[in-house]
Every structure is written in C-alpha cells, then in structure tokens.
Amino acid sequence: MSKLVLLDGNSIAYRAFFALPLLNNDKGVYTNAIYGFTTMLLKILEDEDPSHVLVAFDAGKTTFRHDTYSEYKSGREKTPSELSEQLPVIREVLDVFKVPYIEKENYEADDIIGTLSKQAEEENWDVRIYTGDRDLLQLVSPRVHVSFIKKGITNTELYDPDAIRERYGLDPLQITDMKGLMGDSSDNIPGVPGIGEKTALKLLKEYGSVDKVLESIDEISGKKMKERLEENREQAKMSKELAIIYRNTPLDLELSKLKHEDYDVKEVTDLFRELEFQTLLNKFDDVDEAQQIFDELAYKHVTDVQEDMLVSPSALVVEVPEENYHHGSIWGIAVINETGRYFISTENALQSEAFQAWAKDESREKYTFDTKRAVVALGWNDLELRGITHDTLIASYLIDPSVSSHHVSDIAKRRNLQVVDTDEAVYGKGAKRTKPEEKALAEHLIRKGEAVYRLQGKIEEDLKQNEQLELFKELEMPLSLVLGQMETQGICVDRSQLETIGDELDGRLAELEKEIYKQAGREFNINSPKQLGPILFEELELPAVKKTKTGYSTSADVLEKLRDQHEIIPNLLLYRQISKLRSTYIEGLLKVIHPSTGKIHTMFNQAITQTGRLSSTEPNLQNIPIRLEEGRRIRKAFIPSESGWSILSADYSQIELRVLAHIADDEGLKEAFQNNMDIHTKTAMDVFGVGQDEVTSNMRRSAKAVNFGIVYGISDYGLSQSLGITRNEAKEFIESYLKSYPNVQNYMNDIKDEARRDGFVTTLLHRRRYLPDMNSRNFNQRSFAERTAMNTPIQGTAADIIKKAMVDVSKALEEKGLASRLLLQVHDELIFEVPQNEVEIMQELVPELMEQTIELSVPLKADVAQGPTWYDAK
DNA sequence: GTGTACACGC
C-alpha cells in the first residue's frame, strides 16, 4: 500500500520561524526556520515512514485567485527578510534528504496539495498532509488525513472526517462554506461582515451550504442578519470560491516520481555541520564511519619511552576521567606527533626519565585539551608539566564562550573531524562509568590526541582572525599553568576552627527551631519553602506578596517586608542565614578537606563564564561570606600552610568603574579616579547636583546602587528592587546618571550599535561575546542582549586585567625567588600565603604589579592587607 | 537523577 505525505512548505517554515527564537550560527546567518523545518521534516518522515513524499511551496505573489479578487491576501505583512533568506536553504535541506519539492506559477501550495491528494486518493493511496493552515482541512476524506501543526513545532492535531465533524460539526467540504460566510482575515477574504465562526457554523448546520443559506434568507431569524446576507450575497459566494482549493492544477508530474528515496548521510551531515545543527548532527553521527577513520590511526603501545618519540610539537593526552581531578587517577597517557602515535600506561610514563624530562621542558611544545587538568593530575604525582602552547578547550572557549559543550569530541565534530567518541560512549556515564579494557582505552586516547593534534592549526588560524592569538598565547595559556599551581598548592584550613563554629551554629539553630515551632504553633520543616509558605500565608495569615511557580515565595526580600508583622519572621531570617552557614560553609568545607594534604583544593573553571571571569567549584571559594560578620568568621578557618606565615590579600578598588571611565573616556568619571575620590560620593554629587558636604548617606546609597547597576548591567527593574523604589524612579535615576556622564551615555549607544553591527562585543584584550539576541523581536531577550552588550566589555576587561596581573605576579615571584604563593582569585582580589620575611616585600610588590598590569587613562588602584588568617587580611 | 527555591560572593 502506498502512502503519500504532502508538506505545506511555506506554512511549516512560517510556523518554525515564529516558534523558535531567532537563532543564528557563527557566520551570523539566521537558521531558526531551517532548524525548525528540518526537525519537523525528520519527525514526520520518522512517524509516517511514507513511500512517497513531496513538499509544496507557494510560487510568486499572484495566483489565479487574484483574477477573481484583486485584494486576495493583500494587507498581509511582508514576510520578514530574516525568514525569506532562509527559504532557499530549506530547499537545500530537502535536496540532501532527497525529498522532492515543487512550486507552480499562478497556484498556491494548497492547490498543489489538493491536486496530488486527489490523484493519490483515486489510486487508493493513503495521504497525510502536514500544514499550519486550517484551509487544508477541506481536503480531509477517509483516505486523506490532515495533521495540523499547532503551537510549537512538534505538536500536531490529526484530522480525519470524524475529527472534523467533532470539532466543527461539519463535513470537510463545508469548511469552504464556513470561510465563505465568516471570511478569513489572514487571506483577506471578506465573507459576510458581522458573521463569525459561531454564526457561520449555526447557519451551515441548518442549511448545509452558502448557496442554501442564501436561498433561504427569508427563513432566517433576525432582521440584521437578513440584511447582512442580502447585501453580501455576491461577496459570500466569491469568498467561498476563493476558499476552495483547486484540485486540477496542471502539474505534469507522476505520483510514482515522488518515491521517498534513501539519502546520503554524509551529504546530510556536511550540511548540518555547515549550519551548525549540533543536536541534529548527533543523530547522524555515523559510528561506522568514525571507526573507519580510526582504522587508519595506527599507534604503538609503548612500554619503554624513547627520547626520539617526544618531538616538538606533540599532542599530549593525560586521561583523568574523574570530574574532580584532585582525586582522580590517571587512566593512561597518549602522545601524538609527526613521528607517530603512542599510548603509554600511566605507570610507564611516570617512571620514565625521558618522559619526565620532556614534560617539564619548556622548549618542547605540547598541545593539550584541558591543560590544567593535566598539570594538576601530574602535579599530584610530582611530575611537572611545562611548555604547553595550545589548549583546545581554552581556544574553543575564547572563540565562542557560549558554545554549550567544550568537550573534545564535540569540538572535533563541530570542525568536521569525526575521529573521536564522547567519553560517555567509551566509559559509560554516572555510576556505571568504568575503565575499559586497555585496547579500547588506548584507542580512545589516541583519537582524542589525534583530534587535538589535527585541530591546532585550524583553531589558531581562527584565533588569529579574531585577533585573539595574543590573548590565547600570552594570557590564557600561561594563566592555565598558574591556576594549576594554585589548585595543586591548595589553601590550608583549620578543621577545629570550623568545627567550633559549627557546634556553636548547631546550638543556635536548635534554639531557633524551638522558638519557630512555638511561634508557628506546630512543627514543620523550616528548610522547605513548600511547607513554610502555607504556614506563613495561611495559618498565620500574613499577606503574601509574591508567588513562585510552585507556591508562595518565602525569599529573604519577601520576609524582609514582613519583618514587623510577626515575631516569627526575624527568627526565620536568622535561621536561614545560620542554616546556610552550617550546611554550605561548615559541613560543605569540612567535606572537601583533602585527606592527604589537609588543605582545600578548589578547581577554577577557566572556560565557563560568558564574560571571561573564572569560576570556582568543589568547593566554590569565590563565595565565602564577608558581608555579614556572622558569616565572615568562616574566614578565620583559612590559614597559612606553614607556621609563622601570613595570609595576604590584595584587591582592586573599583576596577570595573575605572575600566568604564577608560573605555567611555568620560571626563567626569576620569576626574573622580584621577583625584582618588570616593566614587559613590562623587556619583551622588554629580547625579544630585550637590556639593560634597551636602551628600547625605541616602544619596550615597542610591549612587552606589546605580554604580552597582552599571557594573553588573542590571535593568531599571533590578535597580528599583535593590533600592526599594518604583521602576520609573529607577529609570529617572539612570537617566540623570547618564546625563551627568555624557560620554558614558555615548559609550552605551556606541557599543549597542557595534553589537548589532558585528554580532558580538569585545574586551580590551579582545575577548569576545556573541549577542545574537540584539535583533530579537522578543523585548526581554533584546533588552537583555543590550544590557549584556554594555556590561560585558566592562566586566570582561576587568577579568582580563586581573588575569594578567596573576600571570605577572606569578612570574615575578618566580624570578625574584620568593617563597610566597598565590592561592586564590576572587574576581577582583588575589589571596597569597606569605612567609614572615616576605610580608613587607609582598605588600609593596603585589599592589604595584596589579596597578601596572595595564595602562589605562585612569590609574588602577589595589589595596593590600595581611594577617594570620583570611579573616584578618582586611 | 532532575527541577525548583533559596542564598552566598562579585
């Protein structure tokens, strides 16, 4: 039995376009409609498994219907250029899938579909029609079913004759009569004014067709209705005429030619790669093909590492599959270079003198994927690794920080190199992750190394194009090593200090708990917002201010507003605060003290944030409490690792606003920093137009919040929330800020233009962030992109600067032979441990290096402090 | 295991 699937091409493309955000690829080409169309096509082919298939498109602007009614489809919004430019590519997609498509001068896609479905029906074929247009429902018959695409792209509604009767109470053919009476605004079919769907259906149920209705006008009740029908006789007839799909379109096409053929997977994957359809690509990842490439990858399993195998440059794979590489074992090592491909067991590599010498030799170049992982893992085995000049992970991140996966297999795949499987495919995932037998392991590592080795040139070419080669080679690559050393070094914590604070917190929590139960009238889980909500807002009848998806919001800002309304509130706030301290900072930190070093070894992620900042995990040492004294005491547990040493902390003062002053080249802001003024006071003076002595604490607080907003790119809404004012007041604040600093205003406008023009913004050191939503039709997405455009160069440049300072300081420590060690970075702050005899030197050296890292048109300023614990370094 | 609410830092 033959089955023909007919797709309404324009209608589906239209649906796809509006259902999906305006995605574009690296080349700035819009692909959302192509992507959505392709997804639907694949799903339809999979669901229906048709023997024959065709996509019909509308041709040209005019059709035979315009002869009947020149206004047909007029008043319709022009197809957006973002969509029309995608239509040719949709045809390319159909080409590679070997799906035939057709358009016919003077006819609409509907007519083609109507004609072919009629022919197929006469041959006793089954027909399925996919469309987003209800007009086609008139074609439904026992053999012809229509799938109507509802909202989204995968949600369809299947219509057979019964379904039509159920939905409309009509036979399929009467759909045209319905249109004749009610019209169709999207096609500019007039119908009878004053008659909508309800009335049309009522009339048709009684009389059956437009003609019958018109014949029976006398019987119809209601004077107005009679008049309307009488006056619009011809219009109703014409409207029905227009709505009828023409089923004898001259097509010169044989049904048998529409056979659904097999397609060439390679053609499909090549096109998907070009379009950057990663998700779809995964579906077509042909394992056999990858295996074939691998078969050519001969390698040697080396037990005795020879000097001449380790030429420069080489790709080096140090395989540590455990997410946390501080505890993970090295499963194996691979080296790939022009002399060959080598798999070396971890033991053999670590014991080999030739390997050790090569690893630490700065002059022998290595390429890796995730340098820091290799550096730290080898560091735990007392093996030093230097001379890494290329890291695929970091490079990929610099080229586009937004890509969702920086795994070596994905990067390779994106660059058309299908030689490497995912770790998950080879090792299994989650609890099932196991070390495979040696051959499989060796092959996987060789493939990874091969990808790194082969991609290096192409990737650096791209970096060069982006003017990012210096950022890569001189900043991020050296930084990787510095971070590796910091992580391996770790920071010492006083376990008993943490435990003491923990015990005290436990006691206070127990008391608070009792008190809260008493005030609530019963026991419940205080940590559960789901339980707390009903207690506060139903049992205690407090006014609910905000709701979340799942119930009442009980967040701190909500509770803060209720503080005076019930004595339970202050206790809850305190309970939350202390509970957070205990679980995250006491128990959390105790859990991650390394058993053998007694220190905490965080992991800095160098390839995650969109702005260029670092992040810190397991544990996150970039969010240790400081603002409230209660939490700040946690810092007392962070101590030097050697007795008699000190913790020294140096932080940039207002680095983002200084960067802004420089980038925007704003006189007012520059003046503030050149004269070393308190920036919030200065802002208050400028915004409120008062003298220094007239600045009240409230004015300064507002100014500070505005500065904060500038630095973090918050919206007027965000500012209104933080200051507890209305959105309009916040908006006025921002406006008067920008009036006070006109060049900041100019910068904000210029950078947005730049982002719209280029599709991305950059920092001083050429870090890049793409902003595809700058032209989004969605207000929120667009606004967010605009704030990001303004904010990223500021925050990102600040990140550039402190990263460079870290490399500079680290180099200086080495050159000067100082024993002091850099331990942590917290966005604008560096934390060291320092022997007593170096305290004075470091107090001079560190801020000096930080201030001279980069020359701006305003001075950079770094403050330094030191003491026996991190708490005291304030 | 996954999603949501909340809270910490910058």
Add this chain to the structure above:
DNA sequence: GACGTACGTGTACACG
C-alpha cells in the same frame, strides 16, 4: 501594557 529581568555555585527539598 505585559513580559521578567547581572553571573555562577551549592544545598535542601520534592518529584519521578
């Protein structure tokens, strides 16, 4: 006029 609004990480809860 509504939309739902800096980022990243971690914990606890509550769902399957």
